[in-house]
Amino acid sequence: MTLTFADTHNMITYLTKSDANEGFNQIIDFLNGSSIKYALTVNPNIYVSCIKQFWTSVTVKKVNNVIRLQALVDKKKVIIIEASIRDALCLDDAEGIECLRNEEIFIELARIGYEKPSTKLTFYRAFFSIQ
Template sequence: MVAFLTKTEGNDDFADIVDFLNASSIRYSLTVNPTVYVSNIKQFWSTAKTKTANNETQIYAKVAGKSVVVTESSVRSDLQFNDEDGATCLTNVEIFENLALMGYERDSDKLSFEKALFSPHWKYLIHTILHCLSSKSTAWNEFSTNVASAVICLAKGQKFNLNN
């Protein structure tokens, strides 16, 4: 999904978080909107095979008669993450401490978090990351320690390895 990070009359209250996201290291990956044809997707997956070379998993496929190789590093490069040397996940203590600083009030040590317990600005940021960059396995109103770590690192200006 693509984020539209523009300021309009209807989202005046979110102008500062839109500015923050536009200046962030993940802006490109949130807003890139390439044209992808269903026929190309079908061709890709009907011919896709995985191989491991030099300890890296690679997907080999054909699209429009051309060979395509997809690797983790090619995805990082294409989405301009520049996050290979970033943190992969914060400790539970770091997560709880930092989420508390962001106004999150937790009742338990549960390791899934609820968007509803944040201010509208943090909800917007979390929502954007969930929809654009996350592989969801829970409800849309909840997020995991991985997403929590990404939000915290983004807020603190630290690199976070989004692919792990």
């Protein structure tokens, strides 16, 4: 199997609201309202040349029953194994990924300071002028 780099592909996914992800609207609001949106959409620091070098030179190897991706990037050997990905992403569960319930997600968002936008509509007299 040969892996190749696609010249036209989506490097950044931008979250938008839809009926399919209705339960995650608060998370989408949080991401769109934070500096994460700017970092991902306005000024992403993506090294396309490194990505291209990786995907054009990558091979899949099995060493001591561990499958790894091995590539050459800027004349340096790069080896990626599942354990290094799990470590970098802080995935402690070696057996799989645990999905949190929406309630748990919103509790943690509140803990870090995200406040749910108010659903009430308030009119202030000072903002209206008599026509």
